Amino acid sequence: MIIPEKIANFESRIDFLIIMGNLRFDVVQDAFKKKAATIDTPAGKTSEFFGSQVFNRSKMKQYLDASTYERLVHCIDQEEPLDAKTADKVAAGMKKWALEHGATHVTHWFQPLTEGTAEKHDSIEQFDGKALVQQEPDASSFPNGGIRATFEARGYTAWDPTSPVFIQDDTLCVPSVFIAYTGEALDYKTPLKKALKAVSDAAVPICRLFDPKVNRVFSYLGWEQEYFLVDEDLYAARPDLMLTGRTLMGHSSSKNQQLSDHYFAAIPSRVAAFMKDVEVAGLKLGIPLRTRHNEVAPNQFEMAPVYEEANLANDHNQMIMNVMTRIARKHGFVVLFHEKPFEGINGSGKHNNWSLGTDTGVQLLAPGKDAKGNLQFVTFFVNILAAVQRHNGLLKASVASANNAHRLGAHEAPPAIVSAFLGQTMTAVLRKLLEVPSDTPIEIAGKKGRKVGLVEIPEIFVDNTDRNRTSPFAFTGNRFEFRAVGSSANCAGSLTVLSAAVAQQFKAFKADVDKAMAAGKPVETAVMDCLKPLIASILDTICFEGNGYSDEWKAEAARRGLDTESSVPKMFCKFTSAEAVELFTGQAICSLRELEARADVRWQTYSTKVLIEARMAARMALNHVLPAGLAYQRKLLENLDLMRQNFPGEYMVMGATQIGLIKECSEIIDSIRSRAGELDRAREKAEALEEAYPKAIAAEKAASALMCLRESIDALEEITDNAIWPLPKYRELLFIS
Numbered sequence: 001m002i003i004p005e006k007i008a009n010f011e012s013r014i015d016f017l018i019i020m021g022n023l024r025f026d027v028v029q030d031a032f033k034k035k036a037a038t039i040d041t042p043a044g045k046t047s048e049f050f051g052s053q054v055f056n057r058s059k060m061k062q063y064l065d066a067s068t069y070e071r072l073v074h075c076i077d078q079e080e081p082l083d084a085k086t087a088d089k090v091a092a093g094m095k096k097w098a099l100e101h102g103a104t105h106v107t108h109w110f111q112p113l114t115e116g117t118a119e120k121h122d123s124i125e126q127f128d129g130k131a132l133v134q135q136e137p138d139a140s141s142f143p144n145g146g147i148r149a150t151f152e153a154r155g156y157t158a159w160d161p162t163s164p165v166f167i168q169d170d171t172l173c174v175p176s177v178f179i180a181y182t183g184e185a186l187d188y189k190t191p192l193k194k195a196l197k198a199v200s201d202a203a204v205p206i207c208r209l210f211d212p213k214v215n216r217v218f219s220y221l222g223w224e225q226e227y228f229l230v231d232e233d234l235y236a237a238r239p240d241l242m243l244t245g246r247t248l249m250g251h252s253s254s255k256n257q258q259l260s261d262h263y264f265a266a267i268p269s270r271v272a273a274f275m276k277d278v279e280v281a282g283l284k285l286g287i288p289l290r291t292r293h294n295e296v297a298p299n300q301f302e303m304a305p306v307y308e309e310a311n312l313a314n315d316h317n318q319m320i321m322n323v324m325t326r327i328a329r330k331h332g333f334v335v336l337f338h339e340k341p342f343e344g345i346n347g348s349g350k351h352n353n354w355s356l357g358t359d360t361g362v363q364l365l366a367p368g369k370d371a372k373g374n375l376q377f378v379t380f381f382v383n384i385l386a387a388v389q390r391h392n393g394l395l396k397a398s399v400a401s402a403n404n405a406h407r408l409g410a411h412e413a414p415p416a417i418v419s420a421f422l423g424q425t426m427t428a429v430l431r432k433l434l435e436v437p438s439d440t441p442i443e444i445a446g447k448k449g450r451k452v453g454l455v456e457i458p459e460i461f462v463d464n465t466d467r468n469r470t471s472p473f474a475f476t477g478n479r480f481e482f483r484a485v486g487s488s489a490n491c492a493g494s495l496t497v498l499s500a501a502v503a504q505q506f507k508a509f510k511a512d513v514d515k516a517m518a519a520g521k522p523v524e525t526a527v528m529d530c531l532k533p534l535i536a537s538i539l540d541t542i543c544f545e546g547n548g549y550s551d552e553w554k555a556e557a558a559r560r561g562l563d564t565e566s567s568v569p570k571m572f573c574k575f576t577s578a579e580a581v582e583l584f585t586g587q588a589i590c591s592l593r594e595l596e597a598r599a600d601v602r603w604q605t606y607s608t609k610v611l612i613e614a615r616m617a618a619r620m621a622l623n624h625v626l627p628a629g630l631a632y633q634r635k636l637l638e639n640l641d642l643m644r645q646n647f648p649g650e651y652m653v654m655g656a657t658q659i660g661l662i663k664e665c666s667e668i669i670d671s672i673r674s675r676a677g678e679l680d681r682a683r684e685k686a687e688a689l690e691e692a693y694p695k696a697i698a699a700e701k702a703a704s705a706l707m708c709l710r711e712s713i714d715a716l717e718e719i720t721d722n723a724i725w726p727l728p729k730y731r732e733l734l735f736i737s
């Protein structure tokens, strides 16, 4: 080992350790000195460079002959497959455009069941129609839940033409689905697309009760991406952050978010430069970024675009996460998408703002222009809530993960119970509807003057005054906001479940209305008669306007029959429950095998993450934490020894503080050692298991053992000499930017 000169001159091991500890101060000093990077922003208006890296419709028009363009647009709009001849022409046009923009490579870009995206670059020289439409990456190492044994047939990726190709750096990226040769989906995109189609197919017949011209219903998604930024030097000095994405230890900073002085405050200049850089890159990729601000926790931020069609919006979310990860390093940051990087302060979510709209331009989750439009709105509103109610446990499972487990149910995030918040206005409207005859028109308040007995909806919702941050599924004026989604998650996981659930409910509802109409009821009465039992049920069950964080709510939710399971591995059992199997196979969104595979992947991912954390925490306890504690203890002992030499008669009294601290250190050091041992044993037990579910259950025990170990480590950090502590502290990680 090469000992730096500075260190070699010191004789005692303590001084050596102090110097090692000082490495922390070096990185802190370096991080603190960093200045905002200068960035190149394109001259001119945003509209001049928006989508410049995307082969969008205007590029298609420019680079394809008229008939190829028509054919491609038709295939995109009707979601029909592209024939080989057209594909060749499309590929040629894309290639020309890509070469002009400096692309040297091409890749199918897809979303395997890891959170994140995958790409395998090929030279663009051989790019043709076949390569555009389908590729066969040897992607056997992606999670597949037993669908593909490595020796089995390969999987393939296929272009999703509804999401335009784009250039990232020097590579033409083709958004694709990822499927096994046996036909099962191996990704997030495939079931999402099927579920979105199911929603449209089920919603159109309901819309036609009100307007026969509707042919398609679109799902819209506006995600809000929360994230933390940490200086990269500090990050590099935290092995836990590097390997697990979160801090496995760290005593809380005296000041964190108590003053709420970070939320919406002026954005620090280094961060502002990063955001600007990301925005430019995002806008060039056609991502309509709109909002950026500081979040509640220190060094926590948020970014949101204007909402788009859900499949494209989700691709854009995946793209921007990649962009952010890369650009952060340019600014000396690492971006953390982990749901709970720091204990004791807010974690990060990805609020999914979701709504439905028709191809005739009507927003289905906003009040209409007249009584008919309002009835249509209430119809969708109520049916969506009925679907969420029926599948609340499955929806929760869809957002559950090892990471999100630290967030859901903790004080700042939606609880581990899915309920819905409607706000006073809509609650009152629904209550009123139960009281009045079914043919009572639902009016817009104020339009026709107030008449007693009428059901009225205000024209404009004052949504900001009527918000409930504790609710996982909240109505916010013209959309629902699903807040339980984790910041690192692929939105498609939960959106697929939500879409499948509402499609199923729409179908059942339409069948009921048909029966009522066949019995001679006029449309409006038939619809309202079918809505009433649903309204009564949701008001009593899924709707909850109170404090979702309270303990009373847990008891109340259980009484209402909502899913209150708090064990993540157990939540995943929902994927193969009879209800879920009926939901997914009944609408041909997922097969039983795919559902089993997804549950399996979730369990495996859970175990893998937790067991990596377990190993890391135990190693850090022994390699970083104990040496620091022992060094401090020795320092105290030496101090006491000097006292004994100089004041032999009085040192026991004079050194009472030292003696107390030495004893405290000893106790904590003992508990760290024994708890690290317990953690190792819990981890080994889980590692020895083969089957995904029992393994995940065993891993969950390791997760609790880790929390115990952490408690001791944090207690040691609290009393140990600051100069000796080797790991960047919470205050440094959170307040330097």
Ligand code: ADP
Pocket: 220, 221, 222, 223, 224, 291, 304, 305, 306, 307, 353, 354, 355, 356, 363, 478, 479
């Ligand atoms: P918040 O106040 O909830 O933080 P933001 O402005 O951060 O609001 O984000 C709101 C998100 O909701 C944006 O992405 C926005 O485009 C999206 N949104 C607004 N209206 C709708 C809608 N009708 N359907 C889907 N998303 C919507």
Ligand code: MG
Pocket: 224, 302, 304
């Ligand atoms: Mg927001």
